[in-house]
Amino acid sequence: xxxxxxxxxxxxxxxxxxxxxxxxxxxxxxxxxVVNGNDEYVLEKALKLVEAAGEGEVxxxxxxxxxxxxxxxxxxxxxxxxxxxxxxxxxxxxxxxxTTRILAAALKTLEFDLVFAGVDTSDGTSGLVAPxxxxxxxxxxxxxxxxxxxxxxxxxxxxxxxTADGYDVLEAPLPALISGTQALGEPRYPSLxxxxxxxxxxxxxxxxxxxxxxxxxxxxxxxxxxxxxxxPPEPRAATRVVREAPDEAARQVVxxxxxxxxx
Amino acid sequence: MPPVxxxxxxxxxxxxTDEHEMLxxxxxxxxxxxxxxxxxxxxxxxxxxxxxxRLLADHDILALPFPTEHGGLGGxxxxxxxxxxxxxxxxxxxxxxxxxxxxxxxxxxxxxTAEQQARWFPKLASGEHLIAFALTEAEAGSDAAAAxxxxxRDGDDYxxxxxxxxxxxxxxxxxxxxxxxxxPEAPRHERLSAFVVEVPTDGFAVSRVEHKMxxxxxxxxxxxxxxxxVSTANRLGEEGxxxxxxxxxxxxxxxxxxxxxxxxxxxxxxxxxxxxxxxxQFGQRxxxxxxxxxxxxxxxxxxxxARQLLYKACVEIDxxxxxxSRWSAMCKLVAGDTAMRVTTDAVQVLGGYxxxxxxxxxxxxxDAKITQLYEGTQQIQRLVIARSLLGKGG
Numbered sequence: 277x278x279x280x281x282x283x284x285x286x287x288x289x290x291x292x293x294x295x296x297x298x299x300x301x302x303x304x305x306x307x308x309x310v311v312n313g314n315d316e317y318v319l320e321k322a323l324k325l326v327e328a329a330g331e332g333e334v335x336x337x338x339x340x341x342x343x344x345x346x347x348x349x350x351x352x353x354x355x356x357x358x359x360x361x362x363x364x365x366x367x368x369x370x371x372x373x374x375t376t377r378i379l380a381a382a383l384k385t386l387e388f389d390l391v392f393a394g395v396d397t398s399d400g401t402s403g404l405v406a407p408x409x410x411x412x413x414x415x416x417x418x419x420x421x422x423x424x425x426x427x428x429x430x431x432x433x434x435x436x437x438x439t440a441d442g443y444d445v446l447e448a449p450l451p452a453l454i455s456g457t458q459a460l461g462e463p464r465y466p467s468l469x470x471x472x473x474x475x476x477x478x479x480x481x482x483x484x485x486x487x488x489x490x491x492x493x494x495x496x497x498x499x500x501x502x503x504x505x506x507x508p509p510e511p512r513a514a515t516r517v518v519r520e521a522p523d524e525a526a527r528q529v530v531x532x533x534x535x536x537x538x539x
Numbered sequence: 540m541p542p543v544x545x546x547x548x549x550x551x552x553x554x555x556t557d558e559h560e561m562l563x564x565x566x567x568x569x570x571x572x573x574x575x576x577x578x579x580x581x582x583x584x585x586x587x588x589x590x591x592x593r594l595l596a597d598h599d600i601l602a603l604p605f606p607t608e609h610g611g612l613g614g615x616x617x618x619x620x621x622x623x624x625x626x627x628x629x630x631x632x633x634x635x636x637x638x639x640x641x642x643x644x645x646x647x648x649x650x651x652t653a654e655q656q657a658r659w660f661p662k663l664a665s666g667e668h669l670i671a672f673a674l675t676e677a678e679a680g681s682d683a684a685a686a687x688x689x690x691x692r693d694g695d696d697y698x699x700x701x702x703x704x705x706x707x708x709x710x711x712x713x714x715x716x717x718x719x720x721x722x723p724e725a726p727r728h729e730r731l732s733a734f735v736v737e738v739p740t741d742g743f744a745v746s747r748v749e750h751k752m753x754x755x756x757x758x759x760x761x762x763x764x765x766x767x768x769v770s771t772a773n774r775l776g777e778e779g780x781x782x783x784x785x786x787x788x789x790x791x792x793x794x795x796x797x798x799x800x801x802x803x804x805x806x807x808x809x810x811x812x813x814x815x816x817x818x819x820q821f822g823q824r825x826x827x828x829x830x831x832x833x834x835x836x837x838x839x840x841x842x843x844x845a846r847q848l849l850y851k852a853c854v855e856i857d858x859x860x861x862x863x864s865r866w867s868a869m870c871k872l873v874a875g876d877t878a879m880r881v882t883t884d885a886v887q888v889l890g891g892y893x894x895x896x897x898x899x900x901x902x903x904x905x906d907a908k909i910t911q912l913y914e915g916t917q918q919i920q921r922l923v924i925a926r927s928l929l930g931k932g933g
Contacts, residue, residue: 346557353561468599468622471562472612 277332277428279322280386281356282379282393282406285309285340285347289398300506301369302399305341311351314394316463318456321424322392323355323464329428333357335386339367339378345479352474353466359479360386366484369496372400376408378494381487383413390433391453395420406455416448422459426450553854555621562614563621569598570629578630581756582902587711588756591633596666600626604641604648609660616791617853620798624846627802628809631906632756634802636669638795639707639757642914643670645788646716646733650776659714659735671712672792673703673762674785680705681919683718684727684782688764690719690734697721697734697774699767702746707913709760710745713738717764718781731781735773742767753905790863791856793914797849797870800878800910804842807885807903811835814889814898825888834888838881845870845877868915868923875910875917882907 287294291308311319319334326332336351336359338344348359362382370378383391396403410417421435422443431450436443438459466474484491492498516532518525533539555563573594581588595601603619605611614622619641627634644663647656662668679685688701699719709715714735721732736743747761776784812835815826825831852866860866882904886893893900911917 349557350561353558465568466561466565468562468565468603469612471558471565472603472614472618474561475558 277326277329277390277426278335278388279326279332279390279392280335280337280383280388281315281319281322281351282391282409283315283319283336283338283348283351283359284312284394284397284399285338285344286312286397286399296506296508300503304368305343309344309347311347312394312397312399314396314398314455314457316351316354316394317458317460318392318394318454319351319354319356320463321456321460322390324461325390325424325426327355335360335388337379337382337386338362339370339375339382341368342481348479349474350466352477352479353470354464355470356477358477361479361481362483362487363481364483364491366491366495366497369499370494371499371501372402372404372408373500374494374498376405376412378484378487378489379405380409380412381489382482383409385482385487389428389450390424390426391415391451392424393453393455395455395457406453410453413453416452418446418448418452418454420459421454421456424454424456424460553850555617555850559617559621562618563625566600566622566625567628569594569600570625570633574626574633575629578633578899579896579902581630581632582906583755583896585750585755587708587758588633588636591630591756592636592666592669595626595633595636600637601640601666602664603637604644605660605664606656609656609664611660611664615853615857616794617850617857620794620849620853623795623798624802624805624849627799628806629802630756631799631803631903631909632754634799635707635754635757638792638799639672640670641795642707642788642792643672643712643714643716645791646672646775646784647735649787649791650733650780650784655735655772655775663714668713669708669711670714670716671706671709671760672788673706673709673715673717675703675705677702677704677761681916683785684730686718686720686731688717688719689723690721690732690769692721692771693768695771696768697732697771699734699736699742699764699769701764703762703764705749705913706760706762707757709762710748710758715743715762716775717762718785719764721778721781725779728782729779731785732778733775733781733784734769735775736764736767736769737773740767740769752908753902754909786864789914790867793867793871793920794849794853794856796910796914797845797852797874800871800874800907801842801846801849803878803903803907803910804838804845804874804881807882807900807907808835808838808842810898810900810903811838811885811888814892831888834884838884841877842881845874848873862927864923865927868920868927871910871914872917872920872924875907875920878907878910879904 288308288310294307295303297303322334334356336356339362342363393406418435420438422438423436426433434447518528602611603614607613623634623638674683676686690697690699717734717736718731720730722730742765744763745760746763749759818825849870852870855866856863885900
């Protein structure tokens with residue numbers, strides 16, 4: 277089984293080091309990055325499926341600045357087989373439409389039974405790219421998967437899609453594109469063996485010309501949306517920690533909430 | 540006038556790669572969650588922490604020093620030291636398990652044949668076997684070439700007689716690399732040969748396990764060899780090459796001790812900082828008193844300086860620097876003294892609380908002392924560095 281996982285480097289929420297460029301857009305090349313959380317959940321599921329099948333590959337597909345291999349290594353350390361990085365100076369500033377076109381074009385150069393993606397990314401949160409890629413590649417799209425059960429003999433895949441009041445059971449022919457969330461289960465910590473092995477795993481870098489995409493149609497030049505303005509959030513007020521014994525602590529917390537008219 | 544130091548081969552200023560940071564963080568999480576909670580008890584009981592050895596084996600940490608073809612992870616010196624540092628930050632005894640596995644295996648890496656490596660490495664890499672390095676004797680400490688243990692050739696065997704002292708993990712090791720005199724009349728540095736002793740074997744005995752001030756969970760043993768037969772197939776390198784093997788081993792192993800020292804200093808700094816942030820006297824937290832703040836600042840700066848020298852030494856040694864001995868001695872000298880100073884100051888920051896076992900800094904201070912003593916005392920490190928400066932002598 278061959279699974280491609282769309283993997284996006286996003287600003288590391290723990291670092292507090294995101295930088296906004298002069299135009300108000302995120303300066304991705306200079307912000308500490310991690311693998312998007314939802315991408316880690318689907319990657320974990322992909323690794324488990326390949327392990328259970330006893331054969332196969334998990335290939336990362338990433339569109340990002342040229343320093344992305346630093347972030348992709350963690351996903352490789354978790355156990356992914358190899359990575360493909362689409363990077364090109366002209367990509368900078370791409371909106372969801374351009375991103376979708378580029379990833380769809382890159383996907384067409386790969387072989388796979390399944391494509392996994394996080395339901396959305398923690399920086400953009402549009403959630404548009406995965407369904408967009410499915411449309412452009414003509415793949416069946418199964419979203420919000422809580423379980424993923426491929427049947428390689430029947431060439432089908434079945435998922436439970438989370439809904440507001442339960443779940444739907446969906447079935448589609450392979451190949452298909454599936455998006456998921458943390459409902460798929462905790463991602464593993466990379467093992468030392470995985471970390472050491474990741475050093476020698478291959479990350480293939482391709483550019484727009486490899487995909488036959490005109491640079492003028494993507495990036496800031498081709499964007500259909502525009503960042504009008506952005507600003508960092510107000511810093512939070514100092515946290516007050518109550519360290520008294522439980523009874524006294526409870527009394528103080530209640531008093532504080534009452535004082536603010538929260539209760 | 541020629542430059543005083545040899546030219547640096549490795550790139551100058553450097554940052555850890557993402558892979559190195561990932562490895563460091565993976566070991567740190569394990570150390571925080573699994574090792575730190577055991578550290579006080581290991582110190583108290585003075586028993587070898589078999590559970591920690593298994594933990595390191597299960598997480599492939601003991602596999603780091605070994606080549607991938609023998610089940611290892613092929614980690615270079617910097618990776619090994621990052622792991623030792625993180626483990627020692629929580630528990631110096633546990634960090635030493637990896638450092639000694641590296642120390643004991645180096646003679647086989649340096650002088651072992653492909654066959655010998657294939658024979659011993661897989662079980663060392665899996666952590667099923669532990670290995671010890673037996674050079675020191677009661678009357679041959681800093682003057683290791685004065686060893687008296689003898690190995691007499693008898694057919695296809697050597698018969699080894701004598702004893703070794705202060706052997707880290709000597710009583711729990713499955714393999715012991717022992718150095719013995721094969722040519723009593725030869726010049727000082729051609730008298731010794733190195734042998735891999737597979738334990739248990741007839742004539743091998745643990746005659747004593749020392750009661751120590753620190754690293755109390757790491758057994759330090761006296762080993763007695765009486766008519767102990769070891770096959771010629773277990774000799775490492777040529778007869779008479781033992782001294783050279785031992786010195787080349789120490790060139791690569793001393794950074795492991797420096798890493799243990801940096802880990803100890805960092806661990807103590809973190810405890811002292813947390814305490815200075817919480818503890819209030821005269822109506823304010825003690826860290827805000829200039830005298831305490833300045834101590835913490837010095838501790839941090841010194842620890843970071845020792846760490847950077849260690850990382851640089853690792854990179855230089857791995858790059859094959861001709862002055863590996865110098866790098867190795869310098870990083871152990873600086874890190875060992877730093878660990879002693881920083882852990883002592885950590886006890887001072889905690890005051891009376893630092894002196895009791897309610898906090899880990901008194902243990903760290905006791906543990907730190909050994910880093911100024913083993914794998915060559917600080918005096919020997921200075922001798923090595925001075926010789927490198929002044930030209931070979933002695």
